[in-house]
Amino acid sequence: MPDKQGGTGPVEARDASAPRLRASWQRSARYGVPDDEVNPVFTGSVDTSSLLYECGHEVLQGLHQTLANEPISLMLTDSDGLVLSRICGDSTITRSLDRVHLAPGFFFAESNAGTNGLGLALADRAPSLVRAAEHYCTSLRGYTCAAVPVLDPLSGELAGSVNLTTWSEQSSELLLALAQTAAGHTSALMLARASGRRPRRAPRGEVFRMYAEQVEPPPLSAGWEHPLMEAIDAMRRGQTVLVTGEPGAGKTALAAMARRELRPRERLLNARPPAPDDVRAWLTVWAPELGKESTCVVVSGVDTLPAWAASELGQRFSAAHVESGASPFVLTAVDPATLPESLVPHVDTVVEVPALRFRPDDVLPLAHHFARRVRGREVTFTPAAARALTAYDWPENVKQLRRVVREAASRSEVVDAPQLSAEIFTTAGHRLSRLQAMERDEIVRCLAQPGATVVGAATELGMGRATIYRKMAQYGIKARQLRS
Incomplete structure (x- = not known):
């Protein structure tokens, strides 16, 4: 692919990356990105309250301590390529990056700055290393950029990226490895601070x-x-x-x-x-x-x-x-x-x-269908179980209904409220830690027993009556749905 200077383009240096770089250059041309200077969009505000910023900035600060004497700028961006933070101890490269607008508050996606490390990482959702002449814009060819996408550990969605930038003449062999480590630590820290929820299973491409x-x-x-x-x-x-x-x-x-x-x-x-x-x-x-x-x-x-x-x-x-x-x-x-x-x-x-919450009349027919596939014959749902299933909002839609019904039908041919997962008897609008989820499940188990009362459940759990009422409100437990 010819470049702007009449040469052979960015793809000779690394054949393995050639298809991705070539596609990125083509997208940059379609976006109408200038080939001589960067003109990214500036926003006057940066969200520093997000979990991504909190965790990513902390990880980059720790990494910066080990690279304090190196001319490397460490950056965090959101999923749109907006630079959220930049940490660098080298004033020369900092001033240079300011001149090309690679700074907090500027968007540096491909559509804004052409082919660059963080833009390519976000576009392809894959670790990316862009060296010198591989940049689409000539004003960026004095740098080497390594960037790795950060995925939300719960939803699996693209949250942002970690970007490490240095001079193009510097060795870049370890740059991408450092970026991958920082992105991995950021995602792990996000999971740890998201109240211990299980991460989403990675896509397998079946x-x-x-x-x-x-x-x-x-x-x-x-x-x-x-x-x-x-x-x-x-x-x-x-x-x-x-x-x-x-x-x-x-x-x-x-x-x-x-x-x-x-x-x-x-x-x-x-x-x-x-x-x-x-x-x-x-x-x-x-x-x-x-x-x-x-x-x-x-x-x-x-x-x-x-x-x-x-x-x-x-x-x-x-x-x-x-x-x-x-x-x-x-x-x-x-x-x-x-x-x-x-x-x-x-x-x-x-x-x-x-979404399934907009189709409440489909819940019970689907529940019977999924249960029948588990046991090979018809399964009965008691009135209490049917009420609980139809009253729940199903935030994960049919996929969640199928999981809940399969678990219940695998235990009994007559599904009553106690066989259903505790999650459908609650409306807690916040994420629960593992300990909170265990506590919620125990309260639901006690309240779902035949003839159970709140006072009896409090006694069995060793809680005061006021405490269990407070816990029920905290977890959004609907006692009426647990009674047959």
Whole structure:
């Protein structure tokens, strides 16, 4: 790729990074980023109250103590590339970075500053090292930047990045390793200070075939049927559908049901998003299936893909076509606004799946369906259990309902309130520590026993009556739902 100076571009130095750098340069050109100087957007305020800032700044301060005599600037950014903090003991490099606006309060994403370390790390959600001439903007070519994304340990969403910048002539062999260590420590500290909640399981990029019996739910309400029919109608017209909705709402299930309704004998694959480092292998596994006769791929979570992977996927979509005219793929994402730019032209229709809390009439039919799949026969839910299930808000949607019902049905063919997870009897609006969760579960267990009273539960737990009432209010425990 020719550069602005008539040379060979940024990709000769490191062949392994060439595809990502090339894609980043192309995006920078599309954004209209100047090639001679950085003109990033400035904001007058920086959020220093977030958990990311609290933990990241503390980690970088500790790292700075070991690098106090080195010309290295340590920076923390949010997910949009806004520089939140900068720590550096070298006044020369600090003044130099000020001149190119790599400072707190400035946005340094690719769309603002072209190809650079932190911008590439955020775009691809992967550790990135950008040296000297690999920068898109000539005014940044005096630096080497190593950046690593920081993921929220609970949601798995992109929280920001850690960026280490030094002079381009300095050795950069350890720079990326230091950035990776700092990002890892930041994420671990965020988890520790998020009241001990379990981290979200890392994406594994599964690719598997979906069979009809796996996606056949019971008859559901209009809240589900309307988007289903909308998707079927769009697919019948040969349009490519993007299914959106909250995590766990059933986006992939709806996409699969729509295809099954339209083409019952079709070979249906589901490709779930992988970890950033596994994208290349993930694409190799399933992308050749695109365009094969009577084959459709549901590509889930495309809004979580690195920018370079989304760009390559867009190219594969352009090349994939079948004689029947039906689109050989369906996409899912949480929000259409988060769809990667390179995939936008491939979407004809957006269908939204409502969250389960907006479809309360679907809770019990789905609960019976999931329970029947666990035991192989019908399972009974008592009135108390049914009330608890339908009254809960299900913040994790159908995925959470399936987990709760499977756990309960695995223990009994008659599911009563005591068999249900304690979490659905509470409305605590804050995160609980492990000890708090154990305390909540014990209170629920005592109150769910036949003939239980608050006074009796207080006695069994060794608490005063006022204390247990206070704990019930603290955890949002609804005693009435626990009684048959």
